[in-house]
Amino acid sequence: MTLTKMPIMKLGTHTAMDGRDISFTADMLNDIADSYDPQLAESPIVIGHPSLTAPAYGWVKQTSVEDGTLYVHVGQVDAAFAEAVNSGRYKKRSASIFLPETPGNPKPGHYYLRHVGFLGAVPPAVKGLADVNFAESQGGENAFADFAFDESDSDHPKPQEKTMTEAEQQAAIEAAAAKLAADEVAKKEADFAAREAAIADRESKVKAAEEEKAKAEAEKQKKEATDFADSLVKAGKLLPAHKAGLVEVMVQLGNAPVSFSDGSQTVSKSSIDVLKDVLNTKPVDFSEKSGEEGEKDKDAVDFADGASIAKAATAYQAEQAKAGVEISMTDAVNHIMQGAKK
Template sequence: MKWFAIFKTGKHTDSSGNEKQWTEKDLDKIVETYDPSKHEAPIVIGHPKSNAPAFGWVDKLKRVGDTLYALPKQLANEFVEMVNKGLFKKRSISLYPDGTLRHIGFLGAQPPAVKGLPDVEFKDDDQSATIEGEQFTDLEDAGDQKSDNEKIKELQKQIDIYQKQLSDMLAKEREFEQLQSKYAEIIVEKNRLEAELNKQKRESEEKEFEEYLDKAISDGRLLPKMKDPITKIFKIISLTPEFEFSEGVKTQSTDVIKEFIEKMPKLIDFMPKLIDFKEHKDQKSQAFDNEPVSKIVAEEIRKQMGNK
């Protein structure tokens, strides 16, 4: 709860015409004589005579300069809402004849007798003095205002909550970083395995194509010196695994080269000459018997190339 002003020094006249000059000493007497253990002054609406409900209680009084302040406690929620809505902008104090605080009354829209100054009203029926006035310029609304210590405690609770939220966020951030690191490791391993698999596949395809070229050479469709250039073409064209020559029809790149080779005519015809060993013997049997087969094959290749 927070202190709020209830009265000031000065000359005040009540509705009965009684006038008094209130000094700081008078305010000090009100503070000194207030003992909640003997009489706990209620906070009420208006100035009830008796048996009216209390919407709060006065815990302490103090004087600051020319102003008297009260510290409330146990304020009713509905009363706090009404005060905060501005339904009661005036405060009044009721004093016993000995100057002890009887109650603090919150008033509505009724204006005081003198603008800017508190009015003094002495009630004949109960011999208590009621002093009421306009809202003080430094008056602070009562309500759910907290003392500084209570505010500090509340702020500390909020700090603790924010610290826990921050700690949770940092923990999640560390977990996220760990997941990112694990994800990166998996991606690296996946790329490594894919590269290894592609390498094995490429080596297998190159080996298979090399065997195909060797057979094409042995069949006479290619010359041996064509093997390296065609192999280079194969490596380049194999970078694009498939070609689409017509809509919806895809062809393997290696099949394109193979189809080209298959349609080529034989460049060398080994069989007729290589199997006719008798003809060689008839012409030069002794020399033929002494020559190695590789030399004979080379000679036949030269002849065949000469005929092309």
């Protein structure tokens, strides 16, 4: 596709068709060129400055800034319209520009090319052409600005068409493709970063909730163990000195399941429930024993005494370790508690 290159704006202060004076800087011209995206909003070539939908006689495909002048690169130009322009029927070339705050601006906050209008006394001899409608100022200072440049006015850029060479066209196409690819990569990277941040935030919240739940469960288990030990002390089944040891054993046991044979059936209970059953049913004798009897039973386990159970479990764990078998404290206590059912 052959593109026609034409100037539409240059540095300096220009008077819009509604009387406003606007000074265009290099940054403003570059903003118009850089912001233009035909895939977002393609600017048409029109007759006059129509305020409503009007026929398009060509389309702006690219924009560029060279030596302080803003150029448009136009393609898909209607043949009859091109003939009318070449024959001199349109003496003025005009640019309509969205200001950063103009309502309907495709890129709010930036200057954006609205359309390029050709102005003349006689419309081109093309079927269906509408009369010229010159745009009026709408929206005060936030309205788009229309600028017309007359070929006879030396203070404004003289509109001269220049057909791009094949090399220039290829360079322009490659530059547009590179910009599009870079924008796409940046968008994908931003989307990926946003997803990663959302996943990390969700995982952090889940982890915090799990930790809070585990903390609450541990506090609940310790309270239940403490309450149970207090009830044994109150019932005379546990010495106060042994209370702390029993609470620790119960906390360590947790709710680990244990199965054992009870006559003709297999019973499955949690370790805590087994320990509670034993301590609730076995009477405790706090009377002193004779030295001989004490010597005989010094290694016996008192299943009503949490400290005695813990001591026996620790000894069993150490015994297994010497034999090369590593077992947990829970397994050691479960092993000791098996003796309570014999």
